[in-house]
Amino acid sequence: MEENKDNNQFQITxxxxxxxxxxxxxxxxxxxxxxxxxxxxxxxxxxxxELTFEQAIYIIKLLDSDTTSDILKxxxxxxxxxxxxxxxxxxxxxxxxxxxxDDAADIIAELPxxxxxxxxxxxxxxxxxxxxxxxxxxxxxxAGGLMAKELVxxxxxxxxxxxxRRIRGQAKxxxxxxxxxxxxxxxxxxxxxxxxxxxVAKNDQKIxxxxxxxxxxxxxxxxxxxxxxxxxxxxxxAIPVVDEYLKLKGRITIDDIVDVxxxxxxxxxxLAAGITQDVEADDSILxxxxxxxxxxxxxxxxxxxxxxxxEAFETRLPSEFSILFLFTPLIAAMAGNVGVQSSAIIVQGxxxxxxxxxxxxxxxxxxxxAALNGVVLSIFLFAFVLxxxxxxxxxxxxxxxxxxxxxxxxxxxxxxxxxxxxxGIDPAIATGPFITTSNDIFGIVIYLMIAKLILGI
Amino acid sequence: MEENKDNNQFQITxxxxxxxxxxxxxxxxxxxxxxxxxxxxxxxxxxxxELTFEQAIYIIKLLDSDTTSDILKxxxxxxxxxxxxxxxxxxxxxxxxxxxxDDAADIIAELPxxxxxxxxxxxxxxxxxxxxxxxxxxxxxxAGGLMAKELVxxxxxxxxxxxxRRIRGQAKxxxxxxxxxxxxxxxxxxxxxxxxxxxVAKNDQKIxxxxxxxxxxxxxxxxxxxxxxxxxxxxxxAIPVVDEYLKLKGRITIDDIVDVxxxxxxxxxxLAAGITQDVEADDSILxxxxxxxxxxxxxxxxxxxxxxxxEAFETRLPSEFSILFLFTPLIAAMAGNVGVQSSAIIVQGxxxxxxxxxxxxxxxxxxxxAALNGVVLSIFLFAFVLxxxxxxxxxxxxxxxxxxxxxxxxxxxxxxxxxxxxxGIDPAIATGPFITTSNDIFGIVIYLMIAKLILGI
Numbered sequence: 001m002e003e004n005k006d007n008n009q010f011q012i013t014x015x016x017x018x019x020x021x022x023x024x025x026x027x028x029x030x031x032x033x034x035x036x037x038x039x040x041x042x043x044x045x046x047x048x049x050e051l052t053f054e055q056a057i058y059i060i061k062l063l064d065s066d067t068t069s070d071i072l073k074x075x076x077x078x079x080x081x082x083x084x085x086x087x088x089x090x091x092x093x094x095x096x097x098x099x100x101x102d103d104a105a106d107i108i109a110e111l112p113x114x115x116x117x118x119x120x121x122x123x124x125x126x127x128x129x130x131x132x133x134x135x136x137x138x139x140x141x142x143a144g145g146l147m148a149k150e151l152v153x154x155x156x157x158x159x160x161x162x163x164x165r166r167i168r169g170q171a172k173x174x175x176x177x178x179x180x181x182x183x184x185x186x187x188x189x190x191x192x193x194x195x196x197x198x199x200v201a202k203n204d205q206k207i208x209x210x211x212x213x214x215x216x217x218x219x220x221x222x223x224x225x226x227x228x229x230x231x232x233x234x235x236x237x238a239i240p241v242v243d244e245y246l247k248l249k250g251r252i253t254i255d256d257i258v259d260v261x262x263x264x265x266x267x268x269x270x271l272a273a274g275i276t277q278d279v280e281a282d283d284s285i286l287x288x289x290x291x292x293x294x295x296x297x298x299x300x301x302x303x304x305x306x307x308x309x310x311e312a313f314e315t316r317l318p319s320e321f322s323i324l325f326l327f328t329p330l331i332a333a334m335a336g337n338v339g340v341q342s343s344a345i346i347v348q349g350x351x352x353x354x355x356x357x358x359x360x361x362x363x364x365x366x367x368x369x370a371a372l373n374g375v376v377l378s379i380f381l382f383a384f385v386l387x388x389x390x391x392x393x394x395x396x397x398x399x400x401x402x403x404x405x406x407x408x409x410x411x412x413x414x415x416x417x418x419x420x421x422x423x424g425i426d427p428a429i430a431t432g433p434f435i436t437t438s439n440d441i442f443g444i445v446i447y448l449m450i451a452k453l454i455l456g457i
Numbered sequence: 458m459e460e461n462k463d464n465n466q467f468q469i470t471x472x473x474x475x476x477x478x479x480x481x482x483x484x485x486x487x488x489x490x491x492x493x494x495x496x497x498x499x500x501x502x503x504x505x506x507e508l509t510f511e512q513a514i515y516i517i518k519l520l521d522s523d524t525t526s527d528i529l530k531x532x533x534x535x536x537x538x539x540x541x542x543x544x545x546x547x548x549x550x551x552x553x554x555x556x557x558x559d560d561a562a563d564i565i566a567e568l569p570x571x572x573x574x575x576x577x578x579x580x581x582x583x584x585x586x587x588x589x590x591x592x593x594x595x596x597x598x599x600a601g602g603l604m605a606k607e608l609v610x611x612x613x614x615x616x617x618x619x620x621x622r623r624i625r626g627q628a629k630x631x632x633x634x635x636x637x638x639x640x641x642x643x644x645x646x647x648x649x650x651x652x653x654x655x656x657v658a659k660n661d662q663k664i665x666x667x668x669x670x671x672x673x674x675x676x677x678x679x680x681x682x683x684x685x686x687x688x689x690x691x692x693x694x695a696i697p698v699v700d701e702y703l704k705l706k707g708r709i710t711i712d713d714i715v716d717v718x719x720x721x722x723x724x725x726x727x728l729a730a731g732i733t734q735d736v737e738a739d740d741s742i743l744x745x746x747x748x749x750x751x752x753x754x755x756x757x758x759x760x761x762x763x764x765x766x767x768e769a770f771e772t773r774l775p776s777e778f779s780i781l782f783l784f785t786p787l788i789a790a791m792a793g794n795v796g797v798q799s800s801a802i803i804v805q806g807x808x809x810x811x812x813x814x815x816x817x818x819x820x821x822x823x824x825x826x827a828a829l830n831g832v833v834l835s836i837f838l839f840a841f842v843l844x845x846x847x848x849x850x851x852x853x854x855x856x857x858x859x860x861x862x863x864x865x866x867x868x869x870x871x872x873x874x875x876x877x878x879x880x881g882i883d884p885a886i887a888t889g890p891f892i893t894t895s896n897d898i899f900g901i902v903i904y905l906m907i908a909k910l911i912l913g914i
Contacts, residue, residue, distance in 0.1 A: 195652045235712045255692045265722030273801030281806035299794045303787025310783045325782045326767045330760025332786045337756045344730030349738030
């Protein structure tokens with residue numbers, strides 16, 4: 001995660017922002033337009049994120065729709081929402097016209113419902129409008145919700161020369177051509193061609209003779225995460241999307257999948273840290289609280305549970321054994337750490353589809369692993385307590401319970417995500433506070449019970 | 458993370474594996490070859506992962522080098538290592554010949570050093586050999602280590618027609634053509650062309666007139682994670698890699714970047730869970746222990762530290778206050794949870810480059826956030842202790858310390874990753890056991906000090 005300054009790479013500097021603010025204040029529009037002409041739209045979006053809202057709006061109104069549409073697409077969601085609020089439906093429609101259908105539909109989907117129709121009605125290009133309306137009907141977590149309508153399609157009956165001619169026409173609409181999809185006369189997907197194949201082929205060859213019939217595809221209602229897995233596994237750069245009758249409806253490109261992978265990884269990471277998905281460091285305190293407080297509350301309830309259990313033991317314990325309670329944070333911490341380790345590796349394995357074998361084998365392996373770790377750590381703890389407190393039975397009971405707690409914490413950490421996954425629940429919720437809290441309680445109960453047994457209280 | 462059965466997608470079934478095992482046992486090679494012909498190499502790699510080592514070797518020796526080279530590339534690293542051990546240098550070299558230079562270099566790099574040269578010397582194609590040798594000189598964490606030598610290169614002086622003719626020749630060597638790179642006569646990168654541009658252009662146009670001069674590139678020694686960020690930000694599907702003199706040396710495609718992103722996310726996730734990078738659920742118990750034990754040991758040391766601190770307090774506390782110790786697991790758990798939440802959001806923000814503003818602002822925001830969470834949780838805890846123990850001062854001291862502990866835990870969780878990042882250390886190590894352990898100890902100390910103060914002990 002280290003940074004490596006690259007002389008080729010755009011860097012926002014204070015001087016750059018100051019210069020732009022100065023140009024805005026003095027309304028030197030020409031200079032502003034010409035200085036922005038040198039930047040990539042993703043860089044301009046970053047600059048706008050650093051400006052005040054009024055300054056950002058000034059720039060958006062100043063630049064042409066072709067550029068601002070791309071900038072809008074890249075902006076931070078909160079800023080985009082604010083900007084869209086002050087633009088008229090007509091202005092938004094103009095920008096939407098410039099965007100690919102998938103990006104256009106994503107932006108429209110963010111608008112309040114009553115504005116959506118208003119903006120759509122202002123889109124002039126009838127085909128673009130119909131495409132966007134179709135995309136809005138799909139769930140955003142499905143292939144249909146992620147795909148774009150822009151693609152290059154040829155019929156199997158065409159020749160290579162005719163094909164190249166037609167592609168020249170279609171390709172102007174499509175920013176990047178990944179694959180050429182081959183359909184039969186019912187628009188059913190039957191194969192694909194790469195542009196390379198087309199260039200390498202002879203002009204008078206028939207598409208039917210050169211296309212590759214073994215084509216991977218997704219269905220409109222496939223889960224995007226499944227599509228991401230398929231594209232990664234087969235190293236695909238684009239995948240066609242078909243409806244239930246195998247009719248070609250759109251295509252998904254790998255750059256959209258990169259975003260899905262990133263978001264999925266971020267979501268799992270946040271869940272493991274006890275943060276409900278979909279917040280960023282720059283979100284408002286209220287949003288962050290909503291994402292974090294429920295998990296902290298779970299932890300608090302667990303802590304109160306641990307207190308109640310310990311109190312029940314304490315009232316029945318002669319006071320000379322109160323030293324036992326001084327080890328409860330250690331036991332709870334170890335139970336929590338082991339639980340998080342075991343659950344994280346299972347959650348990650350499930351996400352990457354590389355958890356093989358039965359639940360029983362998995363539990364057996366985790367038990368052996370936990371036992372190994374437990375023995376090493378317990379020997380150390382035993383030695384410490386024996387030297388520090390000169391009490392063999394105390395040292396034995398604490399060390400023995402640590403082994404038991406580590407094994408049981410490992411089993412719980414392994415079992416819960418596997419169980420949730422089997423029941424169709426996202427196992428990622430089982431890491432973090434959920435597993436630490438339950439393991440804290442189990443750990444303390446096991447510890448106190450074993451200690452009572454060994455010490456003969 | 459839910460699974461969506463797709464009738465288009467390959468699924469390993471017990472029946473399939475049994476059938477293949479049966480074919481291997483009965484040595485019906487023809488049937489084996491014909492049944493594998495229907496599978497994608499990534500699917501065959503999955504099947505081999507399910508077979509015994511002897512069975513996997515049988516298949517590898519049976520299929521042709523063209524297929525097995527791709528299978529090898531997709532195999533689980535441990536299985537690949539075992540298979541390469543039993544293949545001769547000549548056999549490995551044959552498979553290497555079939556692979557793209559980047560995959561070929563990756564596989565050779567996995568071999569023991571003394572075998573590497575032996576295998577390389579057996580590669581017949583002199584250009585392929587030189588390319589692989591060049592790639593092996595770069596660090597694997599740099600653009601040079603990730604790039605492939607296969608690319609389509611044209612000189613600015615060529616015409617479109619001449620270009621298409623030459624590309625037909627070059628393109629046969631390149632599996633997928635993303636971009637055509639334009640160089641001057643010194644081989645310096647000066648721009649790019651998409652195949653689409655080339656198809657859309659007229660035959661007699663000069664490349665110099667149609668190429669796009671504004672081209673993103675990486676340098677051979679750029680960090681791969683930086684390259685991944687640039688490619689994501691600018692939605693690039695391929696990026697050319699140049700040396701210090703801007704000479705074109707290779708290209709990186711987005712599918713390799715997808716792997717970098719995935720691995721980076723996995724590494725951060727594992728670190729947050731207290732697992733040192735680079736283990737999978739299916740690794741051996743010893744490997745998993747090596748990855749997990751050091752972090753558990755850190756937790757144990759922390760627990761012992763907490764014990765020593767508590768004991769020091771206990772010996773000075775009248776015994777009627779021993780109830781205070783029953784709340785230490787609660788306090789430690791809350792301090793740990795808050796610390797993990799704060800650090801995770803900072804680590805993620807740093808990874809995604811969206812942590813803006815100064816450290817001070819960030820700490821101020823976290824303080825307000827933690828205070829808000831702390832107040833809500835403390836009111837609840839206060840009510841519980843007051844009702845349960847009927848002791849106002851006890852309830853007050855526990856609730857007041859909870860607020861203080863949460864705020865300080867949040868600040869520590871925010872500060873440590875920011876500090877590590879500033880010092881050039883991967884902040885991801887600051888989440889998980891590291892932050893929970895330090896916060897456990899700080900939390901308990903703060904709690905006992907505040908309780909002593911309020912209870913006037």
